[in-house]
Amino acid sequence: MSIAKTAHSSQEALWEKANRYLAGGTLGTFFLPPAFTLVFKRGQGSHIETVDGQTYIDYVMGSGPLILGHAHPAVVEAVQRQASLGSTFYYLNEPVILLAEEMVKAIPCAETVKFVSTGTEATFHALRIARxxxxxxxxxxxxxxxxxxxxxxxxxxxxxxxxxxxxxIPDSAGIPPGVVESVLIAPFNDLETTTAIIEAHQQELAAVILEPLQRVLKPQPQFLQGLREITRDKGILLIFDEVVTGFRLAYGGAQEYYGVVPDLATYGKALTGGYPMAAIAGKQEIMAVTDPRKKGKPDYAYLSGTLNGNPLAAAAGLATLEQLRQEGTYSRLHSVGNRLQRGIEEIARSLHLPLKALGEGPVFQVLFTEQERIERYQDVLAADADKGYRFGLELLRRGLYVTPGQKFYVSLAHSEADIAKTLEAAEEALKALR
Ligand SMILES: Cc1ncc(COP(=O)(O)O)c(C=O)c1O
Incomplete structure (x- = not known):
C-alpha cells in the first residue's frame, strides 16, 4: 500500500485550495503536517480512499460514527429511500418516531428522547435541562x-x-467569565475528592456530567456507582455522555456495560452510522422540562433546531441499529479491538518500548508510558505525547488512517486481513520510532 506523494496531483491542488478557502485549512481542530496532503473521495467498509486513489485502513471512522464501516449497504439503501421521499420536514415523521422507540427499548435510563444534530448540542441541552x-x-x-x-x-x-x-481551565478564548464560574472540575476516578467537591457545592449543583469511559480511561470499580449514590442523595442529576460509548460498548451503551443507570444520557456518533443526528435521553419527568407547552413557566428549557429529528439521519439510524442488533456484534467489536490492542502491546514489549493500549475493545488509544496504572487525566498527561504523535505519522506512512496520538475506532467492517496488516504496520512503525 504505497502512499508516495505525487507532485502537482489533483490532491495537492485541492489541499492548496483548502488552505486558501477554509479557515485554518481544515474542518475542525484536526490537521496533518504538509507531508500528508490527504483529501478523501470515498470510503468502503474498513477502507478509505483519497482523490489520488491511495487507500488506507481507516481507524478514524469519521471520528466514531462509522461503527458498521463506510457506506454499509443497509444504511445507503435506507438513506436513498428516504432521500427520494424528502430530506427534512421540521416535524414528526415515521423514521424519527421509530428511532425514539428503539432508543427507549435499548437504553436503560431512557423513558423519552429528544433529538438534536450534534453531540455538542446534546450535552449543551442535557446541562440546560438539568439546570x-x-x-x-x-x-x-x-x-x-x-x-x-x-x-x-x-x-x-x-x-x-x-x-x-x-x-x-478554559480551553478556548471567548468563553465568558460567568460560564467559567458555573463549572466545577473534579479528578476522574477519584471518588473521595469528587465527593468533597460535591458536598461543598451541593446547594448550587444541578448536574454531574461525565464520559463513563473517559476518553480511554476505564472507570475504576465503584467509581460510577459511587457517583450514582452521591448524586441521588443530594438531588443532583447524573448525566452520562454516551456520544462515544452509546451503541458501541454494548447495545445499551456504557450504562448496560458498566451496570450503572444515570438520570440523563447523550448520544451521537454510532447512533446514526455517519449521518448528523444526536440525542438526549432520560427520565420522562426530567425530560418534560423541554415540553413546549411549558413555555413561559419558570422551569421550561427551550430546545429547538432546524434539523432536529431529520428523517434522513433517522432512517440511517434505524438501519444502523438494526445491524447492531444482529447476534455477535458486540463480541466481534470487542474481540477485534482487543486483538489489536494486545497485539500492539506485544510488539512493543518485544522491542522494549514502554507502551500501553488503553480503552475498551471498540475504542482505544496507544500511550507511550512507563507508568503501571493509568487512571486519571494526569496519568495520560504524563505519557510521551510526542512519541504517540510520531507513531501515528509512521502508521499513516504505512497505509493506516489514524488521528496521530488519538483514538482508534474499530468497526464491524474491520477484517482478519486488516488486523494482520495493522499489526505489521504497527511493528514497522514502532521499529522506525525506536
Ligand atoms: C464524549 C463526547 N461528547 C460529545 C462530543 C461532541 O460531539 P460532536 O462532535 O458531534 O459535537 C464528542 C465528540 O467527539 C465526544 O467524544
Missing amino acids: AYTGRPKILKFEGGYHGVHDYSLMSAVSGRVTTYPTP
Whole structure:
C-alpha cells in the first residue's frame, strides 16, 4: 500500500485550495503536517480512499460514527429511500418516531428522547435541562472529559495542564467569565475528592456530567456507582455522555456495560452510522422540562433546531441499529479491538518500548508510558505525547488512517486481513520510532 506523494496531483491542488478557502485549512481542530496532503473521495467498509486513489485502513471512522464501516449497504439503501421521499420536514415523521422507540427499548435510563444534530448540542441541552429541572446553576465535569465544543464543555477538557480542583481551565478564548464560574472540575476516578467537591457545592449543583469511559480511561470499580449514590442523595442529576460509548460498548451503551443507570444520557456518533443526528435521553419527568407547552413557566428549557429529528439521519439510524442488533456484534467489536490492542502491546514489549493500549475493545488509544496504572487525566498527561504523535505519522506512512496520538475506532467492517496488516504496520512503525 504505497502512499508516495505525487507532485502537482489533483490532491495537492485541492489541499492548496483548502488552505486558501477554509479557515485554518481544515474542518475542525484536526490537521496533518504538509507531508500528508490527504483529501478523501470515498470510503468502503474498513477502507478509505483519497482523490489520488491511495487507500488506507481507516481507524478514524469519521471520528466514531462509522461503527458498521463506510457506506454499509443497509444504511445507503435506507438513506436513498428516504432521500427520494424528502430530506427534512421540521416535524414528526415515521423514521424519527421509530428511532425514539428503539432508543427507549435499548437504553436503560431512557423513558423519552429528544433529538438534536450534534453531540455538542446534546450535552449543551442535557446541562440546560438539568439546570431547569433542579433550579440550580452549576455543573460538575471531570478533568480531561470531553463533551463537545460549547462553553460549558471546554473547561479543563483538553488544556494539557493539571487543574487545581475545582477551578476550571478554559480551553478556548471567548468563553465568558460567568460560564467559567458555573463549572466545577473534579479528578476522574477519584471518588473521595469528587465527593468533597460535591458536598461543598451541593446547594448550587444541578448536574454531574461525565464520559463513563473517559476518553480511554476505564472507570475504576465503584467509581460510577459511587457517583450514582452521591448524586441521588443530594438531588443532583447524573448525566452520562454516551456520544462515544452509546451503541458501541454494548447495545445499551456504557450504562448496560458498566451496570450503572444515570438520570440523563447523550448520544451521537454510532447512533446514526455517519449521518448528523444526536440525542438526549432520560427520565420522562426530567425530560418534560423541554415540553413546549411549558413555555413561559419558570422551569421550561427551550430546545429547538432546524434539523432536529431529520428523517434522513433517522432512517440511517434505524438501519444502523438494526445491524447492531444482529447476534455477535458486540463480541466481534470487542474481540477485534482487543486483538489489536494486545497485539500492539506485544510488539512493543518485544522491542522494549514502554507502551500501553488503553480503552475498551471498540475504542482505544496507544500511550507511550512507563507508568503501571493509568487512571486519571494526569496519568495520560504524563505519557510521551510526542512519541504517540510520531507513531501515528509512521502508521499513516504505512497505509493506516489514524488521528496521530488519538483514538482508534474499530468497526464491524474491520477484517482478519486488516488486523494482520495493522499489526505489521504497527511493528514497522514502532521499529522506525525506536
Ligand atoms: C464524549 C463526547 N461528547 C460529545 C462530543 C461532541 O460531539 P460532536 O462532535 O458531534 O459535537 C464528542 C465528540 O467527539 C465526544 O467524544
